[in-house]
Amino acid sequence: xxxxxxxxxxxxxxxxxxxxxxxxxxxxxxxxxxxxxxxxxxxxxxxxxxxxxxxxxxxxxxxxxxxxxxxxxxxxxxxxxxxxxxxxxxxxxxxxxxxxxxxxxxxxxxxxxxxxxxxxxxxxxxxxxxxxxxxxxxxxxxxxxxxxxxxxxxxxxxxxxxxxxxxxxxxxxxxxxxxxxxxxxxxxxxxxxxxxxxxxxxxxxxxxxxxxxxxxxxxxxxxxxxxxxxxxxxxxxxxxxxxxxxxxxxxxxxxxxxxxxxxxxxxxxxxxxxxxxxxxxxxxxxxxxxxxxxxxxxxxxxxxxxxxxxxxxxxxxxxxxxxxxxxxxxxxxxxxxxxxxxxxxxxxxxxxxxxxxxxxxxxxxxxxxxxxxxxxxxxxxxxxxxxxxxxxxxxxxxxxxxxxxxxxxxxxxxxxxxxxxxxxxxxxxxxxxxxxxxxxxxxxxxxxxxxxxxxxxxxxxxxxxxxxxxxxxxxxxxxxxxxxxxxxxxx
Numbered sequence: 186x187x188x189x190x191x192x193x194x195x196x197x198x199x200x201x202x203x204x205x206x207x208x209x210x211x212x213x214x215x216x217x218x219x220x221x222x223x224x225x226x227x228x229x230x231x232x233x234x235x236x237x238x239x240x241x242x243x244x245x246x247x248x249x250x251x252x253x254x255x256x257x258x259x260x261x262x263x264x265x266x267x268x269x270x271x272x273x274x275x276x277x278x279x280x281x282x283x284x285x286x287x288x289x290x291x292x293x294x295x296x297x298x299x300x301x302x303x304x305x306x307x308x309x310x311x312x313x314x315x316x317x318x319x320x321x322x323x324x325x326x327x328x329x330x331x332x333x334x335x336x337x338x339x340x341x342x343x344x345x346x347x348x349x350x351x352x353x354x355x356x357x358x359x360x361x362x363x364x365x366x367x368x369x370x371x372x373x374x375x376x377x378x379x380x381x382x383x384x385x386x387x388x389x390x391x392x393x394x395x396x397x398x399x400x401x402x403x404x405x406x407x408x409x410x411x412x413x414x415x416x417x418x419x420x421x422x423x424x425x426x427x428x429x430x431x432x433x434x435x436x437x438x439x440x441x442x443x444x445x446x447x448x449x450x451x452x453x454x455x456x457x458x459x460x461x462x463x464x465x466x467x468x469x470x471x472x473x474x475x476x477x478x479x480x481x482x483x484x485x486x487x488x489x490x491x492x493x494x495x496x497x498x499x500x501x502x503x504x505x506x507x508x509x510x511x512x513x514x515x516x517x518x519x520x521x522x523x524x525x526x527x528x529x530x531x532x533x534x535x536x537x538x539x540x541x542x543x544x545x546x547x548x549x550x551x552x553x554x555x556x557x558x559x560x561x562x563x564x565x566x567x568x569x570x571x572x573x574x575x576x577x578x579x580x581x582x583x584x585x586x587x588x589x590x591x592x593x594x595x596x597x598x599x600x601x602x603x604x605x606x607x608x609x610x611x612x613x614x615x616x617x618x619x620x621x622x623x624x625x626x627x628x629x630x631x632x633x634x635x636x637x638x639x640x641x642x643x644x645x646x647x648x649x650x651x652x653x654x655x656x657x658x659x660x661x662x663x664x665x666x667x668x669x670x671x672x673x674x675x676x
Contacts, residue, residue: 189237193221198247198303204289207246210302211278211285214244218304222314222337229336236331240338241314243274243369245305247361248292248674256295261665262676263291270361271674274305274369276313277376280388283459284486288365288675305369307344311337313373317380344370347480350607351524352669365675366608367484375481382478383452383466384427384444387485391454391462392659393651394482394490398470398596401640402493403453406465409644410455411437421462425454450478461655463648468596472518472569475599483607486676488659489537491612492600493647496565496592498617499585505620506639508560508646510541511613514598515566515588521599525606531598532605536654536661537612538562544650545614548642563591565613567598592617608676610662614650616643 196214201207218241225239248271256264265271278285289300311333333339348354350366367375376387397403407426413419417435424432427448430441450469455462466482468474482490496509503509512533545560546552566585573581573593585593597613604611616639654662663676 191225191235191237191239193218193241196244196304198301200299200301201289202293202299204286204293207289207300207302208278208282208285211244211246211275212282214302214304215276215278218242218244218309219314222309222311223316226311226315226337229333234331234336237336238338239336240308242304243276243307243309244278245272245274245303245307246289246364247272247301247303248296248298248364250296250298260291260660261663261668262672263288263674264295265292265362265364265674266671271364272305272361273364273673273675274307276309276369276373277387280376292364292674307369308338310340310370310373312340313370313377317377317386340370340374344368345374346371347524347606349673350483352671363673365673372484375484378477378481379452379485382448382450382481384429384448385425385452385454386429389425389429389454389456389464390452390482390485390487391457391464392460392488393463393655394487395463395465395644395647395651396468396475396478396490396492396494396596396600397465398468398494398594399640400467402644403451403465403467405640405644406453410453413455419455421455421457423456425456427451427453450474457655463651470571471595472520472567472599475518475596476520476603479600479603479607479609483603483609487609488662489610489612489651489654490600490604491537491541491614491647491650492597493643494594494596494615495618496594496597496615498592498620500561500591503561503591503617503620505617506559507617508545508643509565509592509613509615509617510538510545510560510562511565511592511597511601511615512538512562513564514601514613515564515585515590516598516602518567518569518595518599520569521602521606525602529602529605531601532666534610534612534662534664534666536657536664537610537650540650540653540657541612541614541646543653544646548646548649561591564589565592565594565597565615566590567594567596569595571595605667608663608667610654610664610667612650614643614647 221241228234250265250268349363379387410424414424414432415437422434428444430439432439452466454464468478514531516527601611
């Protein structure tokens with residue numbers, strides 16, 4: 186039976202008015218505490234770990250405001266909305282250095298008050314302190330007389346949740362209010378899941394993200410990216426493929442070994458200055474994948490994500506290859522119903538809509554009224570049954586007509602709704618690849634020609650839209666449209 190805890194010496198909490206120094210302190214605490222756990226684990230594997238639980242804690246940011254004094258609230262984040270104590274646990278502060286420095290700087294400057302950095306009372310699970318891919322088992326169990334769970338803390342599902350972003354968090358009396366959308370264990374969980382699903386390290390993910398449901402887009406993105414790297418004159422410094430295979434700008438020879446087998450949702454990254462590049466993820470088909478990957482990408486606090494994919498056109502006026510700019514969503518995907526009720530509206534975000542429409546016009550050459558020749562703006566319905574046509578069609582067709590839907594897919598509403606829930610600006614631009622209500626089903630020969638003709642243009646539009654959003658800056662994108670009555674200070 187475990188009757189003692191072995192911990193490293195405690196850090197004394199310190200107040201900071203300099204966000205850079207505060208982040209350095211977070212890094213110092215985190216690095217020391219994770220080194221302690223890794224060292225203890227080495228002893229554990231050798232069978233020489235002293236008896237008892239070996240424990241270290243996440244670093245913590247604390248803030249206290251005592252007044253209702255009005256502060257500069259032009260930004261939707263960077264301040265607290267009422268007096269009280271606030272805190273958040275932090276993981277991998279080196280990875281989040283720029284983000285933390287920005288958020289802390291806003292908080293300190295807006296309130297003209299210091300923040301405090303110390304250790305929390307939340308243990309770091311051993312699994313999250315180890316390097317990715319480390320085996321959490323011994324080669325020889327015979328040398329180990331104590332179970333892993335008795336020697337170390339393991340992930341606690343009680344700390345891996347979305348209570349804050351779902352708006353269901355209820356602090357107990359005397360417990361500080363949350364400063365950030367996600368606590369440290371929730372972030373750690375997602376960082377590890379991202380590596381599992383995408384086969385790239387979180388550090389490569391960019392602030393502007395594209396999701397697609399077809400490999401054709403990936404193939405075209407890789408071709409474009411490698412051409413950019415070879416030319417050496419693009420705004421991107423490197424191209425990263427699954428397995429962390431990196432091609433630097435000006436090079437045609439990647440570093441690293443390509444994977445023999447791709448992961449479930451491979452990610453590809455054009456690395457830009459300060460994260461202003463583009464990440465493209467092939468989420469495959471279906472709302473479950475769409476929810477899974479956006480749950481995890483969200484902890485990186487991207488500035489925007491867009492869905493580029495194929496859809497069924499529902500109107501006779503549409504042609505194969507036409508674009509659909511979603512301005513509303515019918516949510517019949519079901520995967521988010523427990524997190525965000527279906528009665529919650531998912532609004533179109535003006536900045537995203539404008540960037541997408543402008544990108545379509547610029548790439549296709551159509552402007553103004555003529556743009557309607559190739560693009561419709563309207564409601565997109567997302568369902569969880571790819572073969573909905575095999576049902577009695579009268580009921581689904583009636584609902585689609587009543588909703589004024591112009592397109593049907595399996596991912597867009599999920600990605601938009603999760604963006605709304607997780608406070609990540611979102612948008613959708615789809616391409617009509619079949620028209621089932623008019624008898625134009627997606628058949629092999631027809632689909633091949635469609636892919637050849639449209640994928641490159643569609644991808645170019647999505648990438649240009651993200652560049653336009655990056656030029657706007659995060660202050661415009663992270664607006665109040667995604668904020669509820671009571672929000673965290675961190676965006």
